[in-house]
Amino acid sequence: xxxxxxxxxxxxxxxxxxxxxxxxxxxxxxxxxxxxxxxxxxxxxxxxxxxxxxxxxxxxxxxxxxxxxxxxxxxxxxxxxxxxxxxxxxxxxxxxxxxxxxxxxxxxxxxxxxxxxxxxxxxxxxxxxxxxxxxxxxxxxxxxxxxxxxxxxxxxxxxxxxxxxxxxxxxxxxxxxxxxxxxxxxxxxxxxxxxxxxxxxxxxxxxxxxxxxxxxxxxxxxxxxxxxxxxxxxxxxxxxxxxxxxxxxxxxxxxxxxxxxxxxxxxxxx
Numbered sequence: 604x605x606x607x608x609x610x611x612x613x614x615x616x617x618x619x620x621x622x623x624x625x626x627x628x629x630x631x632x633x634x635x636x637x638x639x640x641x642x643x644x645x646x647x648x649x650x651x652x653x654x655x656x657x658x659x660x661x662x663x664x665x666x667x668x669x670x671x672x673x674x675x676x677x678x679x680x681x682x683x684x685x686x687x688x689x690x691x692x693x694x695x696x697x698x699x700x701x702x703x704x705x706x707x708x709x710x711x712x713x714x715x716x717x718x719x720x721x722x723x724x725x726x727x728x729x730x731x732x733x734x735x736x737x738x739x740x741x742x743x744x745x746x747x748x749x750x751x752x753x754x755x756x757x758x759x760x761x762x763x764x765x766x767x768x769x770x771x772x773x774x775x776x777x778x779x780x781x782x783x784x785x786x787x788x789x790x791x792x793x794x795x796x797x798x799x800x801x802x803x804x805x806x807x808x809x810x811x812x813x814x815x816x817x818x819x820x821x822x823x824x825x826x827x828x829x830x831x832x833x834x835x836x837x838x839x840x841x842x843x844x845x846x847x848x849x850x851x852x853x854x855x856x857x858x859x860x861x862x863x864x865x866x867x868x869x870x871x872x873x
Contacts, residue, residue, distance in 0.1 A: 777841070
């Protein structure tokens with residue numbers, strides 16, 4: 604496939620390498636000469652502007668960090684105007700469902716389909732080709748981009764129409780973040796009972812309390828260390844969860860207290 608790519612950062616760059624390795628032609632936006640040189644070293648074709656990334660592409664994949672960045676990239680005409688009619692815009696960022704709705708409305712004026720495909724996993728999962736993708740979008744558009752998504756995604760789960768992928772990801776992230784919050788409280792309880800945190804975490808991974816969240820925390824040695832490493836990503840996604848729940852009138856229920864516990868365990872950025 605002829606692909607454009609925007610956002611070759613912590614998650615995006617290993618995606619680019621996997622796409623190139625799978626035989627796709629990948630044009631990647633590089634903002635600086637140094638970045639473009641590094642991307643060329645990965646086997647991609649670096650470009651300096653959004654229009655160049657989208658020109659003649661079968662699909663453009665966007666993997667930026669924040670909702671605002673999605674809006675900057677996808678709601679202007681620089682990218683969409685250069686994309687061929689019938690092509691697909693794939694958004695990997697965990698953005699607001701309302702942002703995806705706005706992007707889909709703008710893209711339709713250019714004859715471009717939109718697929719939201721937020722990611723569950725880290726750069727190591729992308730590198731191994733086993734990152735989970737929750738995908739929302741029209742059947743034909745999703746089928747058309749599967750050869751690209753399958754270069755790094757396994758499983759690639761089509762969960763409904765445009766926006767459905769993000770809604771599933773938001774619930775997933777709320778549960779994951781709440782589990783970290785519960786662990787923070789569990790560690791405090793263990794401390795009151797005289798159990799060392801690292802000993803407690805290691806023991807719980809072999810018990811019925813085991814979870815992917817616990818495994819990640821135990822690998823770091825403490826809730827605080829995990830929160831320091833992943834806090835910026837968790838905080839960003841939790842804010843999207845809270846805002847989306849507020850907009851839809853949904854009650855977070857028991858998740859709310861656990862998410863609050865997580866916030867108290869997350870160090871303030873310096």
